[in-house]
Amino acid sequence: MADIPPPLQGPTAKEKKYDRQLRLWGATGQIALENSHILLINSGPGVVGLETLKNLVLPGAGTFTIQDSAVVDEADLGVNFFLEEKHLGGFRAEHTCVLLKELNPDVQGHSISEPVESWLTQPDALKPYSLIIVTAPIQPDLLAKLAAHADQALVPLFYIHSVGFYSHFSIHLPPAFPIVDTHPSPETTTDLRLLKPWPELIAYAEEKTKGIESMAADDHGHIPYVAILLHYLQVWKKEHNGEVPNNYKDKTAFRHLVTAATRTDTPEGGEENFEEAVSAVLKSLNAPEPSSTVKEIFKVPECVIIRDNSPPFWVIAHAIGLFYTKYGVLPVPGAVPDMKARSADYIQLQNVYKSKARKDLAEVLESVRFLERNANMSTHIEEKDVEAFCKNAAHIKLVRGRPFHVVPAEGDLKFGANAKSLAPGSSDADFDSDTEKMTSTALKLVDSLVKEASYTIDEDEYDTIRAQIAELAQELVRAGGGELHNIAALTGGMVSQEVIKVITEQYVPVDNTCVFDGVRSKSSVFRV
Amino acid sequence: MAAADVAPLPNGSEGTRTRWKYLDRILDRPGPFTDPDSFAPGNHETLEIAKVLHSGAGGLGCEILKNLALSGFKDIHVIDMDTIDVSNLNRQFLFRAADVGKYKAEVAAAFVEKRVKGVSITPYCGKIQDKDEAYYKQFALIVCGLDSIEARRWINSMLVGMVDGNDPDSMKPLIDGGTEGFKGQAKVIFPTMTSCIECQLDMHAPRAAVPLCTLATIPRQPQHCIEWAHIIAWEEERKEITLDTDDPEHITWLFQKALKRAEEFNIPGVTYSMTQGVVKNIIPAIASTNAIVAASCCNEAFKILTNANPFLGFPGTDGYMMYTGDESVYTYTFEYEKKEDCPVCGEDALARPLQIDPEATLQEFVDSLAERPEAQLKTPSIRTTEKSLYIQSAADYERMTRPNLEKKMKDLTAEGEEMLISDKAFPMMFKFSVVWKK
Numbered sequence: 001m002a003d004i005p006p007p008l009q010g011p012t013a014k015e016k017k018y019d020r021q022l023r024l025w026g027a028t029g030q031i032a033l034e035n036s037h038i039l040l041i042n043s044g045p046g047v048v049g050l051e052t053l054k055n056l057v058l059p060g061a062g063t064f065t066i067q068d069s070a071v072v073d074e075a076d077l078g079v080n081f082f083l084e085e086k087h088l089g090g091f092r093a094e095h096t097c098v099l100l101k102e103l104n105p106d107v108q109g110h111s112i113s114e115p116v117e118s119w120l121t122q123p124d125a126l127k128p129y130s131l132i133i134v135t136a137p138i139q140p141d142l143l144a145k146l147a148a149h150a151d152q153a154l155v156p157l158f159y160i161h162s163v164g165f166y167s168h169f170s171i172h173l174p175p176a177f178p179i180v181d182t183h184p185s186p187e188t189t190t191d192l193r194l195l196k197p198w199p200e201l202i203a204y205a206e207e208k209t210k211g212i213e214s215m216a217a218d219d220h221g222h223i224p225y226v227a228i229l230l231h232y233l234q235v236w237k238k239e240h241n242g243e244v245p246n247n248y249k250d251k252t253a254f255r256h257l258v259t260a261a262t263r264t265d266t267p268e269g270g271e272e273n274f275e276e277a278v279s280a281v282l283k284s285l286n287a288p289e290p291s292s293t294v295k296e297i298f299k300v301p302e303c304v305i306i307r308d309n310s311p312p313f314w315v316i317a318h319a320i321g322l323f324y325t326k327y328g329v330l331p332v333p334g335a336v337p338d339m340k341a342r343s344a345d346y347i348q349l350q351n352v353y354k355s356k357a358r359k360d361l362a363e364v365l366e367s368v369r370f371l372e373r374n375a376n377m378s379t380h381i382e383e384k385d386v387e388a389f390c391k392n393a394a395h396i397k398l399v400r401g402r403p404f405h406v407v408p409a410e411g412d413l414k415f416g417a418n419a420k421s422l423a424p425g426s427s428d429a430d431f432d433s434d435t436e437k438m439t440s441t442a443l444k445l446v447d448s449l450v451k452e453a454s455y456t457i458d459e460d461e462y463d464t465i466r467a468q469i470a471e472l473a474q475e476l477v478r479a480g481g482g483e484l485h486n487i488a489a490l491t492g493g494m495v496s497q498e499v500i501k502v503i504t505e506q507y508v509p510v511d512n513t514c515v516f517d518g519v520r521s522k523s524s525v526f527r528v
Numbered sequence: 529m530a531a532a533d534v535a536p537l538p539n540g541s542e543g544t545r546t547r548w549k550y551l552d553r554i555l556d557r558p559g560p561f562t563d564p565d566s567f568a569p570g571n572h573e574t575l576e577i578a579k580v581l582h583s584g585a586g587g588l589g590c591e592i593l594k595n596l597a598l599s600g601f602k603d604i605h606v607i608d609m610d611t612i613d614v615s616n617l618n619r620q621f622l623f624r625a626a627d628v629g630k631y632k633a634e635v636a637a638a639f640v641e642k643r644v645k646g647v648s649i650t651p652y653c654g655k656i657q658d659k660d661e662a663y664y665k666q667f668a669l670i671v672c673g674l675d676s677i678e679a680r681r682w683i684n685s686m687l688v689g690m691v692d693g694n695d696p697d698s699m700k701p702l703i704d705g706g707t708e709g710f711k712g713q714a715k716v717i718f719p720t721m722t723s724c725i726e727c728q729l730d731m732h733a734p735r736a737a738v739p740l741c742t743l744a745t746i747p748r749q750p751q752h753c754i755e756w757a758h759i760i761a762w763e764e765e766r767k768e769i770t771l772d773t774d775d776p777e778h779i780t781w782l783f784q785k786a787l788k789r790a791e792e793f794n795i796p797g798v799t800y801s802m803t804q805g806v807v808k809n810i811i812p813a814i815a816s817t818n819a820i821v822a823a824s825c826c827n828e829a830f831k832i833l834t835n836a837n838p839f840l841g842f843p844g845t846d847g848y849m850m851y852t853g854d855e856s857v858y859t860y861t862f863e864y865e866k867k868e869d870c871p872v873c874g875e876d877a878l879a880r881p882l883q884i885d886p887e888a889t890l891q892e893f894v895d896s897l898a899e900r901p902e903a904q905l906k907t908p909s910i911r912t913t914e915k916s917l918y919i920q921s922a923a924d925y926e927r928m929t930r931p932n933l934e935k936k937m938k939d940l941t942a943e944g945e946e947m948l949i950s951d952k953a954f955p956m957m958f959k960f961s962v963v964w965k966k
């Protein structure tokens with residue numbers, strides 16, 4: 001054999017181990033994960049918190065700490081995978097920590113067995129952690145204390161509860177949580193600017209469609225569809241006072257124009273590139289207008305006023321806002337979907353888009369540098385961050401984090417240190433009275449909600465709500481505060497996805513409460 | 529048989545169920561949604577004696593084994609033919625670096641058996657296709673965490689074929705899960721009663737392959753260069769070596785070839801990781817999503833066997849749950865309609881219309897069957913009521929029928945004729961009726 005491949009230069013050991021996830025959140029996401037220190041404040045049967053941690057230890061979250069003052073009992077062994085018989089009577093934090101650490105030697109783990117009430121009184125107890133997960137039941141005053149810390153230190157806080165077939169979690173994010181890398185679905189990201197072409201793109205289309213009527217069959221069948229559409233747009237404009245097709249009826253007529261130009265005397269009876277052009281008409285011939293969510297972001301105070309301590313997101317967003325004000329469009333993202341074309345023609349087209357994207361980036365970058373100078377910033381934002389922002393400018397998101405609404409426990413449902421034995425439904429004798437208490441508490445909440453919203457409700461509707469609430473309360477009390485492993489594992493899966501999204505600042509997190517119903521296998525998201 | 533051994537109860541707590549305190553609250557008390565006719569409060573036996581089979585000990589499989597054991601099942605069987613690879617360790621949490629190279633089913637079974645006292649897990653390191661009807665008949669239900677559509681279709685047709693109208697025990701519920709990145713789905717199938725995997729085949733439509741002429745003459749994407757190296761260059765230059773996509777030397781060779789070709793055409797973006805992804809058809813996978821889908825499957829399994837609450841898949845109700853976690857959290861449950869002409873569970877295997885280009889050669893038709901969403905057959909053997917067109921299940925027949933490959937479809941069959949297609953990957957016959965494409 002003539003050519004022996006050069007020495008192996010394959011992936012590193014770490015790249016091999018994390019290959020399946022690096023394809024999702026990339027090296028930067030992985031670094032963010034590895035730099036995190038996650039605190040779990042565990043209580044109740046404690047399964048959902050540990051199942052969450054399991055899914056974070058495996059992909060390599062840097063460090064975790066478990067605070068849990070429970071002592072391992074027999075019931076733990078029937079529901080918790082990270083405990084063994086020999087741990088009976090020992091501290092749950094200690095043993096679950098050891099078994100979780102076994103999952104990934106790259107991860108550090110610590111445990112704290114001191115009761116949460118006293119542990120939280122230590123100054124700086126929460127300082128080391130970049131993200132906090134707390135599982136219910138927990139006393140409302142302690143949750144309030146954690147929420148206050150989250151607010152002040154801008155640390156994301158997760159609150160989870162899993163009981164029987166039901167679970168819910170809420171996320172308290174910092175007041176401004178912006179995301180650049182939202183991973184929009186590929187179908188939504190194509191932005192070809194066919195209705196606002198720039199001179200180089202027009203010139204490209206003219207070159208590729210020159211003499212289109214008399215072109216040889218093979219050439220005609222290889223014109224990139226972008227050039228085809230631009231060419232027939234010119235034809236259309238000549239017949240329509242310079243107007244582009246801008247409503248559904250016009251677009252349909254324009255599509256007929258392109259269909260009619262397809263040659264049918266080919267061996268296949270049609271042309272693939274023309275087929276592509278026809279099917280791209282409805283989705284590509286749109287004014288490149290940013291969504292209202294994106295335009296809103298340009299108007300929020302953090303974006304409008306840039307200070308010396310403004311995070312990079314706001315500086316870049318401000319610069320892009322200036323670009324939008326000037327041109328009425330966002331910077332060209334620069335990506336071109338694959339299409340039937342000869343290699344050289346396609347590469348040339350890619351370069352037309354890339355050059356324009358680079359030109360737009362240069363202009364945004366110039367604004368960024370101007371803003372930095374103006375605000376006396378000591379550090380420079382890296383060009384690659386500005387570039388990534390420009391590429392995804394149409395899909396950026398801003399989540400406004402807000403504190404949980406904690407309902408104060410007024411006598412009816414009081415969870416203390418003995419919450420495990422006090423949970424509603426934990427003894428058969430109290431089953432009926434607990435169901436009644438739970439139902440009446442829930443109904444009180446509904447009543448106050450209805451009152452606050454000044455919502456009028458007719459008698460029938462109210463009866464239906466009462467009946468539904470009574471059923472839900474009964475199903476909850478049935479579990480007696482106990483966790484079902486499946487529901488805890490499922491909820492742990494959802495929460496860990498959210499934790500990863502928050503730590504990597506990629507994808508879009510839940511805003512801000514999610515409820516899962518394991519009876520019907522459905523979830524709902526609310527903003528409360 | 530190992531499964532017949534009664535597992536010992538945990539030390540010191542023989543006969544008591546303190547360990548299952550939380551689970552027993554659900555088993556001992558009816559809820560507002562439980563069906564009083566099918567739920568027997570205090571019945572712990574059903575779970576203890578039910579034999580459940582789980583196929584696939586990968587990312588979903590590790591989770592499923594753990595969940596079944598902690599749902600109170602005591603007699604679990606697991607099938608998987610694979611061995612452990614280092615890239616499994618980011619999510620397949622029953623495996624450690626020292627286990628790389630060992631059989632997944634064996635390591636996973638031993639781990640869960642040791643961790644959850646009182647459960648018996650019987651591994652089988654091999655293919656699901658190795659087992660026959662008698663084997664599948666012993667289980668109360670089957671949970672699948674498989675990564676291939678072929679395996680899913682095979683077990684589906686096996687379970688549908690086993691149903692005997694006179695024997696209610698012959699109907700084995702099939703619970704199937706799958707994930708990709710932050711998305712996943714769980715579904716419950718009651719063979720012959722609800723839509724089956726084959727009815728739902730168009731939801732698993734394969735990605736359209738890049739035409740060979742693009743790879744050969746006009747590549748535009750880095751993936752085109754990789755596919756060229758994979759399909760064309762290897763065949764031309766290293767024909768005598770069987771390509772092993774797990775061999776780093778082979779991947780490196782393809783990577784270098786693809787890179788060189790990309791440079792010739794000025795195409796940027798070929799990387800080692802992309803080469804591996806394209807050649808091995810890698811689907812991104814994370815622990816979190818596996819946890820969600822596996823737990824959903826096991827939650828349904830638990831509800832089906834205990835009747836503690838309504839389950840997915842009851843005929844006439846939602847049987848399919850889709851989960852999307854890319855943007856916030858979204859679940860969607862729905863019922864997938866059973867297809868009258870389903871070749872597996874349809875009434876009496878009605879012939880489905882199949883559009884065929886009369887001018888296409890038999891070879892082109894054979895190739896197209898792999899990609900058509902309604903067929904997805906990679907090694908089809910084709911006959912009409914009149915004659916055998918192409919039979920690849922036996923070498924002699926293959927040689928005899930090979931000359932037909934060059935003939936045009938219009939010379940081999942006629943409009944309206946019934947066409948029978950079989951594939952050695954599936955234990956059934958697909959019946960089509962020819963419709964000429966205009």
Ligand SMILES: [Zn+2]
Nearest residue numbers: 724727870873
């Ligand atoms: Zn079917």
